[in-house]
Amino acid sequence: QVQLVESGGGLVQPGGSLRLSCAASGSAFSISVMGWYRRAPGKQRELVATITRGSTINYADSVKGRFTISRDNAKNAIYLQMNSLKAEDTAVYYCYAELLAGGYWGQGTQVTVSS
Numbered sequence: 236q237v238q239l240v241e242s243g244g245g246l247v248q249p250g251g252s253l254r255l256s257c258a259a260s261g262s263a264f265s266i267s268v269m270g271w272y273r274r275a276p277g278k279q280r281e282l283v284a285t286i287t288r289g290s291t292i293n294y295a296d297s298v299k300g301r302f303t304i305s306r307d308n309a310k311n312a313i314y315l316q317m318n319s320l321k322a323e324d325t326a327v328y329y330c331y332a333e334l335l336a337g338g339y340w341g342q343g344t345q346v347t348v349s350s
Contacts, residue, residue: 236262236339237260237263237265237266237334237339238260238339239257239259239330239331239332239340239341240257240258240260240330240341241257241328241330241341241342241344242255242257242344243256243344244344244345244346245345245346245347246347247320248348248349248350249349249350250319250320251320251348252320253320253346254314254315254316254317255271255314255315255317255328255330255344256313256314257269257271257315257330257341258310258312259312259332262334263311263332265334265335266288266311266332266333266334267287267333267334268285268286268287268331268332269286269313269330269331269332269333270282270284270285270313270331271284271285271313271315271328271329271330272329272331273326273327273328273329273346274327274329274343275325275326276325276326278326280329281295283295283302283304284298284302284304284315286304286305286313288308290306292304297323298324301318301320302316302318303316303318313330315328317346320348322348322349323348324346324348325346325347326345326346327343327344327345327346328344329341329342329343
């Protein structure tokens with residue numbers, strides 16, 4: 236079992252920045268891949284970025300050059316630095332962790348980009 240707790244969401248103006256954090260507890264030593272997904276109103280959940288234990292990174296095309304994912308294996312945590320935010324980035328952002336036994340999701344944190 237793994238528990239994931241996100242933090243750092245909020246309201247920001249277009250062009251602004253936010254940093255999301257996700258802390259894993261439980262059997263966190265078994266985690267291979269961690270990542271961020273998001274679900275915008277009326278849309279399906281989509282991948283934002285993933286990072287492996289060895290720091291191989293994958294980004295959605297829509298966030299490349301604006302978002303940066305990082306990982307602290309010692310703290311079992313990942314972060315998402317979001318810059319140049321746009322209205323279309325508005326969504327609930329979910330932390331995800333993958334183990335051999337399966338995947339786990341956090342409860343989500345709301346990010347709203349609006350003037």
